[in-house]
Amino acid sequence: MKYTQQDFKSDQIVKWCPGCGDHAILAAVLRAMPEICEKRGYTRDQFVFVSGIGCSSRFPYYMNTYGFHGIHGRAGALATGMKVANPKLSVWQMTGDGDALAIGGNHFIHEIRRNIDVNIILFNNRIYGLTKGQYSPTSKFGMVTKTSPYGTIEYPFTPGELVLGARGTFFARSLDSELALNQEIMVRAAMHDGTSVMEMLVNCMIYNNGTHADISDRAVRADRTIILRDGEPMIFGKDRDKGIILDGLKLKVVKLGENGITEKDLLVHNSKENNFGIHSMLVDMKGPDFPVALGVIRDVADKTYDDSIYEQLDEVKAKAKIHNMDELLHSGATWTVE
Amino acid sequence: MERKVVDVKDVVIRFTGDSGDGMQLTGTLFADASALYGNEISTFPDYPAEIRAPQGTVSGVSGFQVHIGQSDVKTPGDLADVLVSMNPAALMANAKFAKPGGSIILDQDSFDEQGLQKAGFKTMDPIEELNLQDYNIIWAPITSLTKESLKDSGMDIKSIVRCKNIFTLGMCYFMFNRPLHFTEEYLRKKFAKKPDLIEPNIKVLNDGYNYAHNTHAIGNTYTVEPAKLEKGVYRSINGNQATAWGLIAASEKSGRPMFVGSYPITPATAILEELAIHKNLGVKTMQCEDEISGICTSIGAAYAGNMAVTTTSGPGLSLKSEALGLAVIAELPLVVVDVQRSGPSTGIPTKTEQTDLAQALYGRNGECPVMVMAARTPSDCFRAAFYAAKFAMEHMMPVVFLSEGYLGNGSEPWKIPSMSDYPAINPPIISECDGKFKPFERDAETFVRKWAIPGTPGLEHRVGGLEKSPAGAVSSDPEVHEMMVANRAAKLAKVADCIPELEVFGEKEADVLLVGWGGTYGHLYTAASQLLEEGKSVGFAQFDYINPLPKNTAEVFARYKKILVCELNSGQFADYLRAKLPQFKYLQLNKVQGQPFMVHEIVDAVKAL
Incomplete structure (x- = not known):
């Protein structure tokens, strides 16, 4: 069946604040759905959107698919x-930085460790929006919020580090406004068998406006971000004159044409590389010395939990001598009373 | 001294030793052999929380009590006719469980100065110190005889000494005229992969038997004739295993594949372990990262169309509270098994109690009623688990099955049922509908909603923790909320139409009604029987269903002058009854010691009324 994005739109009024980055994520998801259906042969009824609590967790109501709006932090366990x-089912987990990384941190890392085939969109606005402006596990050190009136004294998580540390098989990062890139990332995530984490850097107009502006402002975006694509050299900058090389054990930003550097010297992105080393360094890149990496950083194949459990069921069934409850009841030591 | 064979109706044996001495195995083997011999049995393991507490100390003592008899064995027995103590600490901790005038078998080798000191004895004469002169004390050098027995076995000395429990078992088999071949067969099977261990174990078992036969330490021996059991095929089963099997049976009957999300916790872990074995029957088990994930993965599985189960004990149920509310408001089928243990907090984790009733009934935010049910005996856990799953699926709601450590770890012979004796389970699955699917539209009679399983075209819908209108739209409308609260409560109340009426044992109209719930059944039944034999005017009713209560509860209560509610807590069921049926006066018998009732405690309480 051929779908359009209209087929996935629910009849509910979208209630996020005007200008919220979540609107843009919804738009990208709606665009991605027909393409995913075509590429994977899915029908609409196979999709479940599941969420925890928070602004982004209202997402399931806006999709005309199966949906489950859970409780705070537990989206990962529900999705699992x-x-x-x-x-x-094609399971899509909608979660925020508080939902996934604070109250739901345990489920988040174990879901990834088990490599459950779930697509996670992590809406990272570095703030608690629904409870009206408290710091989150990704808020910058020193940030003044209602619960940190003198500035937070906590260090933030870099979500990609958590994902890789939990032996993640898929990690992508993007900005809310990168509609086309986001659609591309979502399709890649849907094609990936295993846990796919897509960190979406979203803006909260009300409580954390401009939190990502240092990289998302149109004026600086090209110089402060790099979009990674497999097989392409790591080039960025408004004038596409900067690149990334491996210098010893570290990454280094270089200028093309300086010191004899040419495109051939640059790192070529390979999301399929199993070794965490380069992926980890790419995840960690931040300003002012480095551009922030966007796109699919890691996408490696590994056995999923859901495949393994059914394989094990089949294996045990094939060898089993007991096939039903009556046989089980009479198995082992029994005796007869005449 | 001439040795006589004495016929007895029933006998209680308590095996005690260091937690590394293999007392649980010894007790289980004795119980199994007795069950296979044809006796009625009831067992009660009483073990410490520490896996290996300091050797020789009272805190490391592990016990296993077995009651065998010809008929009406409903409890593991109050006091032991025979106490086996492998070391001084075991005697120190268990002398109080020995029946006055009974026999006590002691491993003489362990009663040296160091052993006595470690156990906290102040003198070198434990018998006098504990005032046990009137008991039949049987001193046997069990450790040295075991060493002698196995000196040519080729085993190392540590492994040899570990066999002293089997030597002791052999002695007990002689004392109670038990056949050895059941245990010999067991040892052959157990050590099939380590054949070197088969013959030594069988040898030490026989040497123990022969030692008891050849010495005059043991006076009379006893026979307990086989019970006159109903015809049929029997097996021995413990409560946790029966729970696991009841759940599998429900999955088979309902045709719904089973998903179990759980986290290990004493004394419920054995259910997860048992379920994990049965992948052959399609059981998917997931050992989750925590208790919350246990219930949340299960709720996700229920939404996706599986028969969902999470198993836990009291502290785990606390952690699951919020998610249990989610299952209530989303109206999804879910079985929550709580094998209760002593609390609050970690409490005495290996000891039994009935202290989670209030938590199961009330422990959630909002107006959040759940079905609560219980089981009477270890094997009855099969029925309880089966029906918990049936009611959960047919009524689209979570059901809490309150098991108990006493039931989960206890075992008894069980007449194997046929699955054809169990009813069908018909979940209200919907495969198509006219127009837009309304997830919270209800059956007019039962108030049950439909189960629309993702992957069904045309039934796409959203559920979750936010209040919804019947059509499934998020709603904070005051009237809608009040209606939904009332409807969820009414749906549960209507289950009373589907559960059996309360039955009374003994006098149908009398001075006293003994009331209990769950695993106290055996003790209360035995107490009621004794009181009736003595001509007392007594009835006895055990509740399998707590929320909702059986429909005839008030009618039954009205026929008695006094109602005595007996439970292993401070009065949680009595309080619940006071709220539900305030027209009656409830007297209480409570015990919160981490131990089951003793029959005489109940008998005495009734007499004192």
Whole structure:
């Protein structure tokens, strides 16, 4: 069946604040859905959007698919149960920096460790929006919020580090406004078997306006971000004159044409490389010395939990001598009373 | 001294030793052999929380009590006719469980100065110190005889000494005229992969038997004739295993694949372990990262169309509270098994109690009623688990099955049922509908909503923790909320139409009604039987269903002058009854010691009324 994005739009009024970055993510998801259906042969009824609590967690109501709006932090556990129970489903987990990395941190890392085939969109606005402006696990050190009136004294997580540390098989990062890139990332995530984490840097107009402006402002975006694509050399900058090389054990930003550097000296992106080394360094790049990496940083194949559990069920069934409850009841030591 | 064979109706044996002495195995083997011999049995393991507490100390003592008899064995027995203590600490901790005038078998080798000191004895004469002169004390050099027995076995000395429990078992088999071949068969199977260990174990078992036969330490021996059990095929089963099997049975009957999300916790872990074995029957088990994930993965699985189960004990149920509310408001089928243990907090984790009733009934935010049910005996856990799953799926709601450590770890012979004796389970699955699917539209009679499983075209819908209108739209409308609260409560109340009525054992109209719930059944039944034999005017009713209560509860209560509610907590069921049926006066018998009732405690309480 051929779908359009209209087929995935629910009849609910979208209630995010005007200008919220979440609107743009919804737009990208709606655009990605028909393409995903075509590429994977899915029908609409196979999709489940599951969420926890927070602004972004309202997402399932805006999709005309199956949906589950859970409780705070538990989207990962809910999604895990759905996928394992019913592996034909395409499960999409909508979660925020508070939902996934604070209250739901444990589920988040274990979901990734198990490599459950779930697509996670992590809306990172570095603030608690729904509870009206408290710092989150990704808020910058020193940030003044309602619960940190003198500035936070906590160090933030870099979500990609957590994902890689939990032996993640797929990690992508993007900005809310990168509509085309985001659609591309979502399709890649859907094609990936295993946990796909897409960190979306979204803006909260009300409580954390401009938190990503240092990289997202049109004037600086090209110089302060780099979009990674497989097989392409790592070039960035308004004039596409900067690149990234491996200098010893570290990455280094270089200028093309200076010191004899040519495109051939630059690192070529390979999201399929199993070794975490370069992916980890790419995840960690930040200003002022480096551009922030966007796009699919890591996308490696590994066995999923949901595949393994069904394989194990089949293996055990094939060898089993007990095939039903009556046989089980009579197995082992029994005796007869005449 | 001439040795006589004495026929007895029933006998209680308590095996005690260091937690590394293999007492649980010894007790289980004795119980299994007795069950296979045809006796009725009931067992009660009483073990410490520490896996290996300091050797020889009272805190490391592990016990296993077995009650065998010809008929009406409903409890593991109050006091032991025979106490086996492998070391001074075991005697120190368990002498109080020995019946006055009974026999006590002691491993003489362990009663040296160091052992006595470690156990906290102040003198070198433990018998006098504990005032046990009137008991039949049987001193046997069990450790040295085991060493002698196995000196040519080729085993190292540590492994040899570990066999002293099997030597002791052999002695007990002689004392109670048990056949050895059941245990010999067991040892052959157990050590099939380590054949070197088969013959030594069988040898030491027989040497123990022969030692008891050849010495005069043991006076009379006892026979307990096989019970006159109903015809049929029997097996021995413990409560946790029965729970696991009841759940698998429900999955088979309902045709719904089973998903279990759980986290290890004493004393419920064995259910997860048992379920994990049965992948052959399609059981998917997931050992989750925490208790919350246990219930949340299960709720996700329920939404996705599986029969969903999470198993835990009290502290785990606390962690699951919020998510249990999610299952209530999303109206999804979910079985929550709580094998209760002593609390609050970590409490005494290996000891039994009935202290989670209030938590199961009330422990959530908002108006959040759940179905609560219980089991009477270890094997009855099969029925309880089966029906918990049936009610959960057919009524689209979570059901809490309150098991108990006493039931989960206890075992008894069980007449194997046929699955054809169990009813069908028909979940209200919907595959198509006219127009837009309304997830919270209800059946007019039962108030049950439909189960629309993702992957069904045309039934796309959203559920979750936010209040919804019947059509499934998020709603904070005051009237809608009040209606939904009332409807969810009414749906649960209507389950009373589907559960059995309360039955009374004994006098149908009398002075006293003994009331209990769950695992106290055996003790209360035995107490009621004794009181009836003595001509007392007593009835006894055990509740399998707590929320909702059986429909005839008030009618039953009205026929008695006094109602005595007996439970292993400070009065949680009594308080609940006071709220539900305030027209009656409830007297209480409570015990919160991490131990089951003793029959005489109940008998005495009734007499004192």
